[in-house]
Amino acid sequence: MRCASGCWRARRRPGRQDLPDGSVLQTLVDFAEPRGDATARLRVAFGAPSRVLVARTPDEVRPVLETVEALAREGRWCVGYLRYEAAAAFDPAFAVHAGEGPLAWFGVHDAAQPWPETDTAGDRVPAVDWQAGLSRAAFDRNMQAIHRAIGNGELYQLNYTAPLRAEFHGHARAWFEALRKAQPDGYAAFIDTGEEQVLSVSPELFFDWHGDRILARPMKGTAPRGATAAEDEALALRLRTVPKERAENVMIVDLIRNDLSRVAQPFSVRVPRLFHTEALPTVWQMTSDVEAAVRDGVSLVDVFAALFPCGSITGAPKVSAMRMIRELEPEARGVYCGAVGVVRPGGHATFNVPIRTVTLRGTEARCGIGSGITADAGADAEWEEWRHKRAFLGPGNTPVSSAAMSAFELLETLALVDGTLRDAPAHLSRMRNAAAHFGYPWNEALLAECLQRLSDDHSTGAWRVRLLLDAQGQPRAQAFAMDAAPARVRLQLAARAFAEADSEFSRFKTTHRAHYEAFAPTAPGVFDTLLWNRRGEITECTRGNIALLLDGRWLTPPLRCGLLNGIGRANRLRDGQLAEAVVRVDDLPRVQALAFVNSLRGWLDADLCDPQK
Incomplete structure (x- = not known):
């Protein structure tokens, strides 16, 4: 809100934190330093800004950026964002929807504050039930339309996205801290404008411009993390070598090389690193570095005019891709796929590409998920990639609070x-x-x-x-x-699919076990619950692995079904007592015997009971 003198003042909310200077914390920046030491970070906090710069129409975007640069060169910190729809300010050929909220917003600060010591981990973050805005049938139809456009030569690649929505009643800052812990080491920012809150934990650098050097690091290519170290490395290697993933990355690298050339000194654009795989908690991502020496006289406006929106979230060619994005995506992307960043005193500018980003307006939470579609992209594989990408919000389709919302050991x-x-x-x-x-x-x-x-x-x-x-x-x-182990135990079959079977919180053992506890036995005398995944494959029990005697062989599900690599299970596989094989729920009537297996209890003969009896 504005005070009588015209200055901007934040509305204080319950649970908001004061900084040492007495101001209310509104902004946090936790950005990796993209050059040099991989562990170095810019980690600072800000209270209420001394001035706010807002653009609500395309004509106002350039003046806001000009003022940001001028104030930064005078010694101020400027922190804010551009919506994806701000693209129209730089080229009228960029097709975008009309959206809600400012096209550009920057808070101006005289000084940065230390990162606050007070931990928000104790603040309760309620469950968030995300609802997808796109059906699988609509996704498949749009994939066909994209492939037709590629086949007709209209474009080479299109970054297709869709929103997730949820109701949220809680403290935005606590939510941001939880998401940051679930998606560490990237370019994270929390910005509370009073009108909306931006919770960005993006792993992708848009650009870092310092002195006469500018670096872009597009992120293209995604693979899930593996259940074991060997599988993890194999998935990373496959990501680096699969032609589809490499082609997707190279197309965007070429686009950004071309964009950078608009502000670069002649012959200075180069690609010092190509096809680099980065390990995030839920996925492997592939990045490449594109850098250049900037010409004398180039301004922040010039840099945005050359690069924005980032080609990694449009596709190529950019004009054609954005035109098709507007046709296929029914609404504005908003801050998602725009730019969130900081311009430091002196003019050093660092912006992320706000993927893995939640925007809050009132009680409505919004988050976008998408991927780059090329000629050889399959609908099943891309749909699965979307699922892996949204995992930073929580395992499977469970509420966010069940995974990312609290620290875990x-x-x-x-x-x-x-x-x-x-x-x-x-x-x-x-x-x-x-x-x-x-x-x-x-x-x-x-x-x-x-x-x-x-x-x-x-x-x-x-x-x-x-x-x-x-x-x-x-x-x-x-x-x-520890009591003596029972000679025989009773198991019940889960009444529904275990949606978190492919989650990292099932593949690795942690204190985050809400997804297992939801399947705790309900009938008296039942020792544990036998789980199965969405494909109808048996996985494990909530506290141990399962062995099944089928067709005369003792079998246990392979890790790819989605289960913990149990020590007792591994011992028996090594000794030849068990063999890996997929066993489906439909196969259970043919199973001759079962056993619960873990390192703590050993081998416990088991019976599968009807939980209703």
């Missing part, structure tokens, strides 16, 4: 019998793989020391040990008395 459960830890090396190896996947620091000597202390304190008897590792790499271990 890595977990291993071991048996400690008379001072000896069963399968300790295997458990540590599995935890090490999980730490590498989630980016947790790993010090094996520290974990071994932690386990040794616990063993020394529990040298007799049988104990269930919980070994935990937090996001800072600090371990802790707990011991609980």
